[in-house]
Amino acid sequence: MIIDFHTHTFPDKIAARTIELLAEKGNVKPFREGTLSSLKESMKRSGVDYSVILPVATAVRQVESINRLAAELNGKDGIIYAGAIHPECENIDEILDFIKNAGLFGIKLHPDYQGVYFNDERVLKILEGAAKRGLYIVTHAGIDVAYPDDVHCTPDMVLEVLDKLGGVIDDKLILAHLGGCDMGEEVLKKLVGKPVYMDTAVVLDRYPETAEKIIRAHGTDKILFATDSPWADQKNFIDLLCGFGFSEEDLRLMYCENGKKILKSAKINTL
Numbered sequence: 001m002i003i004d005f006h007t008h009t010f011p012d013k014i015a016a017r018t019i020e021l022l023a024e025k026g027n028v029k030p031f032r033e034g035t036l037s038s039l040k041e042s043m044k045r046s047g048v049d050y051s052v053i054l055p056v057a058t059a060v061r062q063v064e065s066i067n068r069l070a071a072e073l074n075g076k077d078g079i080i081y082a083g084a085i086h087p088e089c090e091n092i093d094e095i096l097d098f099i100k101n102a103g104l105f106g107i108k109l110h111p112d113y114q115g116v117y118f119n120d121e122r123v124l125k126i127l128e129g130a131a132k133r134g135l136y137i138v139t140h141a142g143i144d145v146a147y148p149d150d151v152h153c154t155p156d157m158v159l160e161v162l163d164k165l166g167g168v169i170d171d172k173l174i175l176a177h178l179g180g181c182d183m184g185e186e187v188l189k190k191l192v193g194k195p196v197y198m199d200t201a202v203v204l205d206r207y208p209e210t211a212e213k214i215i216r217a218h219g220t221d222k223i224l225f226a227t228d229s230p231w232a233d234q235k236n237f238i239d240l241l242c243g244f245g246f247s248e249e250d251l252r253l254m255y256c257e258n259g260k261k262i263l264k265s266a267k268i269n270t271l
Ligand SMILES: [Zn+2]
Pocket: 006, 007, 008, 201, 228
């Protein structure tokens, strides 16, 4: 079984335009259309059994409708949703309750697109509230291609947050892009071995050697196979991870067992 723990979709009506804009802004290439149906086609083609969609609310007003959709589609056709929240939301507790009651496994944060730094008080409040409800938190980490000069979630910020929250979010935080996109060396120095999960989105082919070092140093029991589709090809990433020469057992952990453990908290019958 293969779980891709980091994918994105956009509403059919705006998918083409959004993908075009994001591709231009970040100078990146999409590997499929941005729609839900194109993700399902990619899964079939690549042999991915489950894709976790991580919706990013870039404004407070988007949160409610994203979460309603996430609650409705979660667990259907191999699609698993994270909930959305925005640091400027006033009703954080209410939103987190909704997400928990809807059976979602957690929330997605993207500090660069949400105008906050990861060590901001408002983020800390969300992290604490989520973890106390048993929800996981996936955050973008490291350099975002659209804002390369102003990193909103650095390894230092992560260390500060782990420290400030004193164990509350241990093993509940999932850092995308192996702890920090384009900051692999710093991740190796500062974050490997900390009580966090890391996903493999984007970086597997961006810097394979460093990626492999991070995975081995951090431990395969805390790594989640992920692509960031449409910004990477699911089949290509499966082959890349397979090509590093990890044992069958290590691969099983990364492709599915670690993800299954996290998703146990979600109400998905087939998993
Ligand atoms: Zn992403």
